[in-house]
Amino acid sequence: MSKVRVRFAPSPTGGLHLGGVRTALYNYLFAKKNDGAFVLRIEDTDQTRYVEGAENYIIECLNWCGILPDEGPWKPGEYGPYRQSERKDIYRKYAEQLVESGHAYYAFDTPEEIENLREKLKAQGKYNVQYDFQNRLNMRNSLVLPKEETEALLKINFPHVVRIKMPRDEYVHFNDMIRGEIEMPTDGVDDKVLLKADGMPTYHLAVVVDDYLMKITHAFRGEEWLPSAPVHVLLWKYFGWEKQMPQWAHLPLILKPDGNGKLSKRDGERLGFPVFAMEWNDPKSGVVKGFKELGFLPEAFINMLALLGWNDGSEQEIFTLPEMVEKFSMDRVHSHGAKFDFEKAKWFNHEWIKRSSVERLKPHVKRILEDHGAVIDDENKFEKIIELIKDRCTLLTDFWPQGSFFFVPPTEIDTSSILPKWNENKNQFFIELIRSYSFMNLWDTEGIEHTFKELAAASKLKPGELMGAFRLMLVGGKFGPGVFEISSVLGKEETIRRIEHTLSLLK
RNA sequence: GGCGCGUUGGUCAAGGGGUUAAGACGCCUCCCUUUCACGGAGGAAUCACGGGUUCGAAUCCCGUACGUGCUACCA
Numbered sequence: 001m002s003k004v005r006v007r008f009a010p011s012p013t014g015g016l017h018l019g020g021v022r023t024a025l026y027n028y029l030f031a032k033k034n035d036g037a038f039v040l041r042i043e044d045t046d047q048t049r050y051v052e053g054a055e056n057y058i059i060e061c062l063n064w065c066g067i068l069p070d071e072g073p074w075k076p077g078e079y080g081p082y083r084q085s086e087r088k089d090i091y092r093k094y095a096e097q098l099v100e101s102g103h104a105y106y107a108f109d110t111p112e113e114i115e116n117l118r119e120k121l122k123a124q125g126k127y128n129v130q131y132d133f134q135n136r137l138n139m140r141n142s143l144v145l146p147k148e149e150t151e152a153l154l155k156i157n158f159p160h161v162v163r164i165k166m167p168r169d170e171y172v173h174f175n176d177m178i179r180g181e182i183e184m185p186t187d188g189v190d191d192k193v194l195l196k197a198d199g200m201p202t203y204h205l206a207v208v209v210d211d212y213l214m215k216i217t218h219a220f221r222g223e224e225w226l227p228s229a230p231v232h233v234l235l236w237k238y239f240g241w242e243k244q245m246p247q248w249a250h251l252p253l254i255l256k257p258d259g260n261g262k263l264s265k266r267d268g269e270r271l272g273f274p275v276f277a278m279e280w281n282d283p284k285s286g287v288v289k290g291f292k293e294l295g296f297l298p299e300a301f302i303n304m305l306a307l308l309g310w311n312d313g314s315e316q317e318i319f320t321l322p323e324m325v326e327k328f329s330m331d332r333v334h335s336h337g338a339k340f341d342f343e344k345a346k347w348f349n350h351e352w353i354k355r356s357s358v359e360r361l362k363p364h365v366k367r368i369l370e371d372h373g374a375v376i377d378d379e380n381k382f383e384k385i386i387e388l389i390k391d392r393c394t395l396l397t398d399f400w401p402q403g404s405f406f407f408v409p410p411t412e413i414d415t416s417s418i419l420p421k422w423n424e425n426k427n428q429f430f431i432e433l434i435r436s437y438s439f440m441n442l443w444d445t446e447g448i449e450h451t452f453k454e455l456a457a458a459s460k461l462k463p464g465e466l467m468g469a470f471r472l473m474l475v476g477g478k479f480g481p482g483v484f485e486i487s488s489v490l491g492k493e494e495t496i497r498r499i500e501h502t503l504s505l506l507k
Numbered sequence: 508g509g510c511g512c513g514u515u516g517g518u519c520a521a522g523g524g525g526u527u528a529a530g531a532c533g534c535c536u537c538c539c540u541u542u543c544a545c546g547g548a549g550g551a552a553u554c555a556c557g558g559g560u561u562c563g564a565a566u567c568c569c570g571u572a573c574g575u576g577c578u579a580c581c582a
Contacts, residue, residue: 008581009582011581011582013581013582043582045581045582046579046581046582049534049581049582050567092545107580111580114579114580126508129578130578161579161580163580179512179513182511182512184510184511185510185511187510188509188510188511188577188578189510189577189578190578190579192579193579193580194580195580196580197580201580202580202582203581203582207582220581222576223511223512223513223575223576224577224582225577225582226511226512226576226577227510227511227512227576227577227578228577228578229511250512252512253511253575253576255575260574260575261574261575261576262575282528307519307531308519309519311521313521313522314521314530315521315529315530317530317531317532318582334513334520335512335513336512336513336514336574336575337512337513337574337575337576338518338519338520339518339519340518340519341518341519341532341533343518343532343533344518344519344531345531345532346532346557347531347532347533348532354545367560391544391545391546392543392544392545401546402543413538421550462524462541463541464541465541466541467541467542471541471542471543475542475543477542477543478542478543479542479543480542480543480544481542481543481544482540482542483542
């Protein structure tokens with residue numbers, strides 16, 4: 001058997017959304033699992049939808065996810081070029097080959113003429129308004145025109161397209177790795193344009209020619225392609241490449257969390273969660289944040305995505321990329337769509353943060369804290385802080401609200417929570433605490449706690465009555481790790497300073 | 508409208524003739540913690556509907572409903 005080769009073939013038309021990343025991920029997993037090659041092919045045949053910068057952005061996203069392809073426009077292998085626009089000259093020859101063999105034809109109809117056909121058929125009450133076997137003989141194409149006229153039109157380069165001549169009353173069979181044997185009637189599909197008037201191929205022609213030329217063995221794409229699959233299968237057959245046709249797998253859709261339909265960029269804006277992997281700056285509509293900017297770890301992001309439509313049959317939900325490579329199989333991918341659940345996505349991230357080492361988290365957290373103006377001058381302290389608060393961070397961005405008090409004294413100290421029970425005894429306790437603390441030489445958690453509790457006992461106060469206040473002084477609120485640990489990280493001077501500050505507020 | 512694909516708690520899902528129908532998210536209760544989380548123990552909640560086949564159906568078959576996709580010189 002020949003070497004496994006798969007491809008991810010996005011159009012550079014905008015941000016890379018969840019569904020796209022998942023398709024790329026499944027391609028990656030399948031390729032690695034089978035010791036094959038993962039190819040990136042840019043499908044930029046629609047020049048009207050082309051967006052500057054989208055290609056590099058896609059590569060950056062894949063890189064962030066850790067699933068960079070083995071071949072692609074930036075890293076050519078032996079099957080380039082990897083942009084379809086740069087392969088333009090290849091396609092015409094194949095389209096003409098099809099015309100010669102009688103499986104395709106030239107069509108000279110202008111867009112207006114086709115529109116007229118649609119209008120006419122609609123007026124007749126017909127629902128199937130298609131350029132197909134029922135109508136093609138009424139149109140201006142090489143099927144009805146005399147041979148000389150066709151040739152004359154081609155000679156003067158009259159705008160034309162090449163259309164496939166879909167057979168009538170036939171069934172196309174093929175095997176889908178997820179859905180099994182599929183049988184589809186050819187009647188339902190119209191005579192798809194294969195080569196456009198501008199000389200560019202449509203998806204239908206390009207995908208077949210390129211998959212063939214690039215020796216693709218397995219072709220994975222979204223479920224939305226299923227209805228036109230007969231066109232592609234027929235093309236493989238008409239070209240005489242049937243034996244090399246890749247194994248198909250049509251991936252389930254990722255759906256909106258609430259209503260119905262495919263997840264779209266708009267849904268993210270509407271429901272308040274990202275749909276892109278990384279921030280995308282659209283030339284027209286502006287900047288849209290991605291999972292990365294929101295504080296997702298790439299490991300968590302792809303883990304979550306992989307499980308949206310696949311599982312290994314066990315109860316395991318947290319997988320590293322190598323684990324997924326090992327466990328992945330296309331026949332365990334679902335045949336039905338899944339609604340995206342942002343809450344669950346965040347759970348994956350939380351799990352990953354909890355399980356990640358301080359070392360792994362360090363660069364991310366450092367960036368986030370420094371963005372808020374924190375100065376990290378003590379590596380040991382910094383590591384200790386991460387260790388102390390990582391369990392309570394769902395997103396990487398939470399490290400700031402959860403840890404800012406380590407770097408900056410709390411600006412808001414809500415004394416109202418302790419004021420009702422505040423009295424002179426407590427005030428006196430903290431005054432003495434400052435004194436005791438100032439005499440301490442070894443500033444460690446145990447010592448801080450011991451001193452605190454001993455003094456509390458001497459003052460005939462319960463530690464519980466005092467710790468809330470102590471926490472408030474250090475943190476500014478009712479949250480965070482143990483107070484004595486916080487104090488030990490903060491240092492003696494800073495601890496005393498914060499006690500004094502709050503005491504002054506309570507006067 | 509036509510054609511395709513699908514349907515297990517609110518969501519992700521395991522299970523593919525005999526199960527008390529796993530597990531996870533979310534929600535609720537309790538424990539731990541003199542904070543907030545983490546962690547632990549519980550709880551509520553599911554086989555779309557109707558017919559078959561079968562001793563027996565969530566599981567196989569047929570309908571229906573619902574959802575979703577396609578129906579472009581877009582991918």
